[in-house]
Amino acid sequence: MTDTLRQRIQALLDSDAASTLTEIRRGIEKESLRISPQGGIAQTPHPQELGSALTHPYITTDYSEALLEFITPPSTELHHPIEFLEDLHRYTYRHIGDELLWVNSMPCRIGEDRNVPVADYGSSNVGRMKSIYRVGLGHRYGRKMQTIAGIHYNFSFPEAFWRLHQEQEGVGGALQDFISQRYFDLTRNFQRYSWLLVYLFGASPALCASFLAGREHQLLESFDHSLYRPKATSLRMSDLGYQNNAQSSLQVCYNSLDEYVRTLTHAIKTPDPTYQKMGIRDANGEYLQLNTNILQIENEYYSSIRPKRTINKGERPTLALTRRGVEYIEIRALDLNPFEPVGISQTEIRFLDLFATYCLLRESPRLENCDFSAAKENLRRVVYDGRNVDLKLDNWGREVTIQQWGLEKLEQMAPIAELFDRCHADDVEGSNLYADALAQQRAKLLDPDSTPSGRILERLESRDQSFFQFAMDQALEHRDHFIGEPLSAEVDSRLSQQARQSLAEQRACEAQQEPPLEEYLRDYFRG
Numbered sequence: 001m002t003d004t005l006r007q008r009i010q011a012l013l014d015s016d017a018a019s020t021l022t023e024i025r026r027g028i029e030k031e032s033l034r035i036s037p038q039g040g041i042a043q044t045p046h047p048q049e050l051g052s053a054l055t056h057p058y059i060t061t062d063y064s065e066a067l068l069e070f071i072t073p074p075s076t077e078l079h080h081p082i083e084f085l086e087d088l089h090r091y092t093y094r095h096i097g098d099e100l101l102w103v104n105s106m107p108c109r110i111g112e113d114r115n116v117p118v119a120d121y122g123s124s125n126v127g128r129m130k131s132i133y134r135v136g137l138g139h140r141y142g143r144k145m146q147t148i149a150g151i152h153y154n155f156s157f158p159e160a161f162w163r164l165h166q167e168q169e170g171v172g173g174a175l176q177d178f179i180s181q182r183y184f185d186l187t188r189n190f191q192r193y194s195w196l197l198v199y200l201f202g203a204s205p206a207l208c209a210s211f212l213a214g215r216e217h218q219l220l221e222s223f224d225h226s227l228y229r230p231k232a233t234s235l236r237m238s239d240l241g242y243q244n245n246a247q248s249s250l251q252v253c254y255n256s257l258d259e260y261v262r263t264l265t266h267a268i269k270t271p272d273p274t275y276q277k278m279g280i281r282d283a284n285g286e287y288l289q290l291n292t293n294i295l296q297i298e299n300e301y302y303s304s305i306r307p308k309r310t311i312n313k314g315e316r317p318t319l320a321l322t323r324r325g326v327e328y329i330e331i332r333a334l335d336l337n338p339f340e341p342v343g344i345s346q347t348e349i350r351f352l353d354l355f356a357t358y359c360l361l362r363e364s365p366r367l368e369n370c371d372f373s374a375a376k377e378n379l380r381r382v383v384y385d386g387r388n389v390d391l392k393l394d395n396w397g398r399e400v401t402i403q404q405w406g407l408e409k410l411e412q413m414a415p416i417a418e419l420f421d422r423c424h425a426d427d428v429e430g431s432n433l434y435a436d437a438l439a440q441q442r443a444k445l446l447d448p449d450s451t452p453s454g455r456i457l458e459r460l461e462s463r464d465q466s467f468f469q470f471a472m473d474q475a476l477e478h479r480d481h482f483i484g485e486p487l488s489a490e491v492d493s494r495l496s497q498q499a500r501q502s503l504a505e506q507r508a509c510e511a512q513q514e515p516p517l518e519e520y521l522r523d524y525f526r527g
Helices: 003-013 017-021 080-093 125-141 159-169 175-201 257-269 273-278 317-324 346-361 369-385 402-423 433-446 452-463 467-484 489-511 517-526
Strands: 025-035 059-061 067-071 151-156 206-208 220-222 226-228 305-308 328-334 392-395 398-401
Touching: 003 159, 003 346, 003 402, 017 159, 017 402, 025 080, 059 080, 067 080, 080 346, 080 467, 080 489, 125 489, 125 517, 151 346, 159 175, 175 257, 175 305, 175 328, 175 346, 175 369, 175 402, 175 433, 206 452, 206 467, 226 452, 226 467, 257 317, 305 317, 328 346, 346 402, 346 433, 369 392, 392 402, 398 402, 402 433, 452 467
Parallel strands: none
Antiparallel strands: 025 067, 025 151, 059 067, 151 328, 206 226, 220 226, 305 328, 392 398
């Protein structure tokens, strides 16, 4: 353990930090494809009973009309996000007929790109902009890639913690400036060590062959039209998924808020020759994309972690960060866990708390290009070969096995687990749950077959079944779980009311007199 890390942890253990950490806020965004009973992507529109995908705060769609996104409100209660997700899933299953929710990050059987319906957000300017952005993603990267699903974990330390931490660090100046810089310190370390999360929680070692039809790849084919790598962890995080080659040369800097905004804004405002050739509209005047720049908007940048600030209506994310600083982080490196009904467990949440805090507390030098390249290479190796115990990673120029390095990281997190368990000592379940979460991850490093990716491949091999059949079996099991435990009348009434209210809000939005879309977009990007 480094001196800086040891001193920071000890300072927190010796202080009132435990009381401040009870106010950590957590939220989850979870994506799931709606599928037909036969296992194809649903061609039905977003159900009216689920409300408006444009205005509903908890149930919306991501890229596709069939790609549901469930959003939990930020909460300081540890169990609230998963309990809220459980309610949203039960409510949804009441209103999607015989359709199922796909439980894996890599999608179901998909034919051609045109079989993926793009999400529709209505006729208002903001709704049309959201749809056109997705049309642009389809042209740029292919619609199939946009059906990949994941878990996003939103996490923020409370102001009381930041005040204590700033005092302990002996740093002057505005509190928000300190908070923003420390969050960027966290994000740099996250990029250095995110390979550990991918090893521990990666759950996409295989996929349906239909996803890569017509594309070159280095996967093996087995298990009845399934593609896989024997020691893979998360093909979702490979160049076959979100980490696509189209953005491989894009360098967004995480060394400070100013550099992050500057480099991301450059990508948003710089034309790309390929996209210029495509044009903004087709011969019939239909939009092909929002613009011809490297990125249409900030969200197009596929990063495993994002510094975030809640935006105001019509405000760009980079402007919100510039005006008000970083408010929270969004961790985006998590696969859906097909063994958990809502795709994530309480134990996983606790470890994410530990991991984020570890990334904050250890020293975080500037991330130079060579460091960024090394981090990307480590991630690539773990994605394709992570369960190989002899796999070597680059630890600041020194080769080390994944098992050795991972165990070292977990050992350094042990006093942080002690701090969190002290914080939650009054919880009904007991006071060692963070230490237990750490111990469960240690077991995965000692036994790679106990990881989600290892368990999935063991299931395919032992039952000689395809990835598709495994996922369908899990989807049916999870459906029975949600249907078998009815939603309370109170929650059902509240979600029904929320759905009706969101539809009314969309109608009101569309009834307003608005400028032409071209003018709206011009003002948005100028703002």
